[in-house]
Amino acid sequence: MPQTDLSPISAAPGAAVLHDVLIIGGGLVGASLAIALDRLGLEVGLVEATAPGALPAVFDERNLSFAEATVNALTALGVMQKLRAPTGAIERIHVSRAGDFGRSVLEAAKYGRSEFGRIVVARDFGEALEARLAELARLRRYRPMRFLGLADGGSDTRAVRVADVDGERVLHTRLLVAADGTRSGVREALGIGVDEHDYAQTLFVTRLRSERAPDGTAYERFGADGPTALLPRGDRSFGLVHGVARAEADAVAALDEAAFLARVQTAFGWRVGRFLGCGPRSAYALTRVLAQALTAPRAVLVGNAAQTIHPIGAQGFNLGLRDALTLAELIENARRETNGAGFDCGDTAVLAQYAARRREDRGRTVAFSDGLARFTANELPLLRPLRSLGLFAADRLPSAQAYLVGAAMGYRGDVPALCRGGTQPGALA
Missing domain, CATH: 3.50.50.60 (FAD/NAD(P)-binding domain)
Incomplete structure (x- = not known):
């Protein structure tokens, strides 16, 4: 039993x-x-x-x-x-x-x-x-x-x-x-x-849709405020991880979907085409x-x-x-x-x-x-x-x-x- x-x-x-x-x-x-x-x-x-x-x-x-x-x-x-x-x-x-x-x-x-x-x-x-x-x-x-x-x-x-x-x-x-x-x-x-060590970074995590569906590639693009990663999920979306400076976290959290996608597109580039949409965002201090x-x-x-x-x-x-x-x-x-x-x-x-x-x-x-x-x-x-x-x-x-x-x-x-x-x-x- x-x-x-x-x-x-x-x-x-x-x-x-x-x-x-x-x-x-x-x-x-x-x-x-x-x-x-x-x-x-x-x-x-x-x-x-x-x-x-x-x-x-x-x-x-x-x-x-x-x-x-x-x-x-x-x-x-x-x-x-x-x-x-x-x-x-x-x-x-x-x-x-x-x-x-x-x-x-x-x-x-x-x-x-x-x-x-x-x-x-x-x-x-x-x-x-x-x-x-x-x-x-x-x-x-x-x-x-x-x-x-x-x-x-x-x-x-x-x-x-x-x-x-x-x-x-x-x-x-x-x-x-x-x-x-x-x-x-x-x-x-x-x-x-x-x-303890505070990295003074906050990670935003969400599901992201782009013009090109995942092809098995996991992308990690580093930057001054942390990494921006796209992970190939099984539902034809990417898992997004986007690092920002802690001081900017509240402002980034307040962005609407279009502004958030534009920010991430600038950080990541166009390797998978235009970003079309994302799900709810969660934030985690690092x-x-x-x-x-x-x-x-x-x-x-x-x-x-x-x-x-x-x-x-x-x-x-x-x-x-x-x-x-x-x-x-x-x-x-x-x-x-x-x-x-x-x-x-x-x-x-x-x-x-x-x-x-x-x-x-x-x-x-x-x-x-x-x-x-x-x-x-x-x-x-x-x-x-x-x-x-x-x-x-x-x-x-x-x-x-x-x-x-x-x-x-x-x-x-x-x-x-x-x-x-x-x-x-x-x-x-």
Whole structure:
């Protein structure tokens, strides 16, 4: 039988429930982790702020760029098969910078691939995750429920204070997972600090129609105020991402459709012809937030709670999913080694391995997105020839292209087996 939304504590007031893993946050990464853990025979709980029948706010009209590694993993987890709306293939990536010479074009076909990845609308992905979550037999979903803080759980468990319409209660877990986003309440309760950098940019996101329909090309055009990207959706529209200086964000938000399209056309150019129309616009202030540690005793951070990075290069969700899948893989491996006898998901060795496994991928991805965002936005005249030389190298030098292609496809560092086309974790005998 699929799980219900009635928590065991609600069913039996006062009863203590011990989870192997308790995930706070039912967004993109938290839900994906719950799915990855389901067949390991563990007691997993998922605390979600939204009620049954509703999707978290993160599942909006944003366009998610799934690297090939992400597509592999989500297919193995049975999520891609649940998508009802068409997705868009990324067959090539076209990169340029306003005011600089040169451009770089990466072709998937040159690397024996039909595509680098796919464009998926966040709302469609949310519906697919929900459909897959509904099939999980062991998962206990607590919704709508809010995280309040931590209580004394002793050395063997974490005690987590939560609240729903019936009031406050305490859940117990051997491993607490913070998947509750950039302003993570769990991270704060654990006493893990953050390093922040405000890019002073705001991104506008919408669906855009143009004279020429998408042909599999993802365009990223850099500028002083951030990138303007056109992503090939599956509905014959483009997903638009348009960066503006924070000081101009209110004025840009107030533009009517025609004026907004004219602004974007000026920033992007005419590579896909005239822009004809766009859907509702959403705006997001860009701030990099990096947790100073990925683990605490019996606790771990994943996704945006661990790092929220500049979306340039479309690395954010792909990185967060690799967090979740690495954790699931380490739990599976450690449990297999003990045959499940006395296995503890919150063991310090598992957490140490997680921090070590994520170090290279996280460090290189953060450095790539942050460096690219700063370098491409800087208007110093001396940087223009350097950027043009970089675009030339990226277009002509095999080593430079190979690095960019590996990053675009999600194969950076020690990635989980599911990302490389491995099999879905299975129940232990």
